[in-house]
Amino acid sequence: MIxxxxxxxxxxxxxxxxxxxLDSAVDLGTMVQKLDRSFPGLGxxxxxxxxxxxxxxxxxxxxxxxxxxxxxxxxxxxxDVVHILPAVSGG
Amino acid sequence: xxxLVGTRKGxxxxxxxxxxxxxxxxxxxLKGNEIYHMAYDxxxxxxxxxxxxxHWGPTVARSEDMGDTWKESSTPPKxxxxxGLSVARLWQIKPGAENEPGVVxxxxxxxxxxxxxxxxxxxRVNEALLNHKTRKKWQPGGGGLCLHTILVNGKRPGRIxxxxxxxxxxxxxxxxxxxxFQNKNVLVGYQPxxxxxxxxxxxxxxxxxxxxxVIYHQNHFGVYRSDDAGENWIDIRNxxxxxxxxxxxxxxxxPKRAYVAPLEGDFSRIxxxxxxxxxxxxxxxxxxxxxxxxxxxxSYYTVLRDGMVADAEDxxxxxxxxxxxxxxxxxxxxxxxxxxxxxxxxxxxxxxxxT
Numbered sequence: 001m002i003x004x005x006x007x008x009x010x011x012x013x014x015x016x017x018x019x020x021x022l023d024s025a026v027d028l029g030t031m032v033q034k035l036d037r038s039f040p041g042l043g044x045x046x047x048x049x050x051x052x053x054x055x056x057x058x059x060x061x062x063x064x065x066x067x068x069x070x071x072x073x074x075x076x077x078x079x080d081v082v083h084i085l086p087a088v089s090g091g
Numbered sequence: 092x093x094x095l096v097g098t099r100k101g102x103x104x105x106x107x108x109x110x111x112x113x114x115x116x117x118x119x120x121l122k123g124n125e126i127y128h129m130a131y132d133x134x135x136x137x138x139x140x141x142x143x144x145x146h147w148g149p150t151v152a153r154s155e156d157m158g159d160t161w162k163e164s165s166t167p168p169k170x171x172x173x174x175g176l177s178v179a180r181l182w183q184i185k186p187g188a189e190n191e192p193g194v195v196x197x198x199x200x201x202x203x204x205x206x207x208x209x210x211x212x213x214x215r216v217n218e219a220l221l222n223h224k225t226r227k228k229w230q231p232g233g234g235g236l237c238l239h240t241i242l243v244n245g246k247r248p249g250r251i252x253x254x255x256x257x258x259x260x261x262x263x264x265x266x267x268x269x270x271x272f273q274n275k276n277v278l279v280g281y282q283p284x285x286x287x288x289x290x291x292x293x294x295x296x297x298x299x300x301x302x303x304x305v306i307y308h309q310n311h312f313g314v315y316r317s318d319d320a321g322e323n324w325i326d327i328r329n330x331x332x333x334x335x336x337x338x339x340x341x342x343x344x345x346p347k348r349a350y351v352a353p354l355e356g357d358f359s360r361i362x363x364x365x366x367x368x369x370x371x372x373x374x375x376x377x378x379x380x381x382x383x384x385x386x387x388x389x390s391y392y393t394v395l396r397d398g399m400v401a402d403a404e405d406x407x408x409x410x411x412x413x414x415x416x417x418x419x420x421x422x423x424x425x426x427x428x429x430x431x432x433x434x435x436x437x438x439x440x441x442x443x444x445x446t
Contacts, residue, residue: 009147013163040165045147048177049169056146086146 002031004082013042028059029072031082046084047072056087092402093157094420094431095138096412097126097440102140104158105431111408111422114431120158125180128397131444132186132195132210139211141181141197149181151197153211166213168197168205174221176201183397184211185241188248198238202229202255204267217267225289232256232292232311239396240296244303244320252296252306252321259291260308262321273321278312295396297341297349307349307376309339309396314351316376327376332363338399342407342424347375350382350401350409350425352394360393367392369399369409369425382409382425392417397440412438 004020011018020038025031029051036043047053051072059066059074060083066074076082094105094114101119124142131138138154140161150167154160170176180200187194195207197214204217220226220238229236233256240254249266252273259274274291282290292311299305308315308324313334315324328334335356342348350371354360362368367390368383392413399411409421416435419428 041150041163041167044150044167044169045144048148050172050175050177052177054146054148 001078002076002080002082004031004035004084007085009086010042010045010084013045014039024078025076027070027072027076028053028061028066028074028082031076032072058085058087059083060085092404093131093444094410094418095129095131095140095440095442095444096418096435096438097129097140097397097442098412098416098436098438099125100436102126102129102158103435104138105418106157109404111402111404111420114420116432117158119436120154121152121161126439127181128183128440129442130184130186130195131442133444134186134189134192135210137210139184139186139195141184143180149178149199151181151184151207151211151214164207164212164214168199168214168216170203170216170221176203176221180235180237182237182239183241185243188243188245190248196241196243196251198241198253198255200235200237202236202238202258204238204241204253206267219263219268219270220261223270229255229258230290234396240293242296242298242303242306244298245300246303250303250320252298254293254296256294257290257292257311259289260293260296260321273317274324275322276324276326277308277310277315280312294337295339297339299341299343299346301343302346305346305375307339307341309336309351311335311357314339314376316349325376327372329376329378331370331379335360337396338394338411340399340401340409342401343403344405344407345373348373348407348424349376350399351379352399352411354393361391365389365391367394367413369411369428371425382421383428384426385421385428385430386419395439397442398438400441400443402443408443410441410443412441414438 096103101122103118105114127141129140143149151164152161182198184197205214242252244250261270272289277291304320306317333353336353340350402408414437417433418431
């Protein structure tokens, strides 16, 4: 089981859910595809048209930023908690 | 009557009775998003919005209650995998013809056209533009390589005009299966070949729906009119103070009337003499006159390409929004202006419709 925690700005696309459970996903890219199948439109808010993580979105696997792992190809394991958050992107 | 105002921080909806004397505002809707354009779909009563989030990317949102609630596309405009392209921004969004219920078009950056057949819920790329043989040579304008203007000819099924910066004007007569350039006599000032087949920096196109073969065209290097659905363009700058500007509006009642908002071109891009004014013509561009009654004597307003629009009332109302948050309206073809508000975020677009 993989738990995906969504930031508040994305919950409307997930029918109000802040946390979504997936049976499994090989990697983050696959996880996003599964999310999009369950909640159409959600995937495109996380990755661009080519499946690349959006520049100002951070996806943490447990406490590790996926940018320092394998980005979309970051492997997932049973029990992982994935956090989808906006990057600070401040001034 | 509703004015749909897209800003850098969300959407605002201004409503008025048909006398257009008092406006009530709601918003910001879609708070925090850049709203490049909105359209009222008279076939369904819905508002469609092109939205861009700095974090979450672009998508289309649809409201069926005049902005109170919104639903994002389930399948937003997306380039196919393997194309290497990704939609960066959505620009103009336009309902299809009256006899095409559910059809909506949206222009995107990098330049391409998407079509929806379900009122904006899901979108499909126009393959002919995506794979256009000249695409690799297209160069962006200052606002990016954007498809920013869509004109649906409601009288001739399948005919659509589009404007791309800095590629030029293209037309399809078969609903988007094929496109051809229409830039004859349109100047490109910054290259050795001054009148190429494409590469023109079109800023905005406008038509009167009753006479859709007459097109008004504000370009980087001039102001033009076509009387033959874009086949030929006639220079109509004449006595305008500048050939440079962004918006172009066509009077929906009188096809001889059109409106522009000239700026000093093109490295300063501010109003001439520190005085913003709309200019109008009532003879298809042979002569232009200043329309500045009620506008400040000194102002450095900037109005973006989708920031000015004409309504379909008689006499025609005109509206413009500035990048400093002022929204102005005229009920008499631009002769007198009133400020509806001066406290909005930077305005990207103004659309209008009866409700």
